Amino acid sequence: MYPFHxxxxxxxxHASLDKRPWGNAYPSGMLVSTLCSQEVVADATKEAWLWQTCGDCHSEAHRVAAAVREVPRMSV
Ligand SMILES: [Zn+2]
Structure with a gap:
């Protein structure tokens, strides 16, 4: 599980490291800090998920994901 959503x-x-208040998505109208260092207002409509991925967030998300993979596994 990666720390960004x-x-x-x-x-x-965009991708963000902010905690989601509930459920699997940020609710519409919530102010979210993105990986591309912006403050944006979330839009949770179905159509919004068809938008293009932010390039800066995409590359930053890959960097975060790689860093997570490098962390030694904790014993379960
Ligand atoms: Zn972005």
Missing amino acids: WVPADGRR
Whole structure:
């Protein structure tokens, strides 16, 4: 499980490390800090998920995911 989540906002799908208040998505109207260092207002409509991925968030998400994979596994 990666620490970031995707959030449609401002015409793009961004990624964020912010905690989601509930469920699997940021609710519409929530202010979210993105991996591309923006403050955006989440748009949780179905159409919003069809928006293009933000390029900066995409590359930053890959960097975060790689870092997570490098962390030694904890014993369960
Ligand atoms: Zn972004």
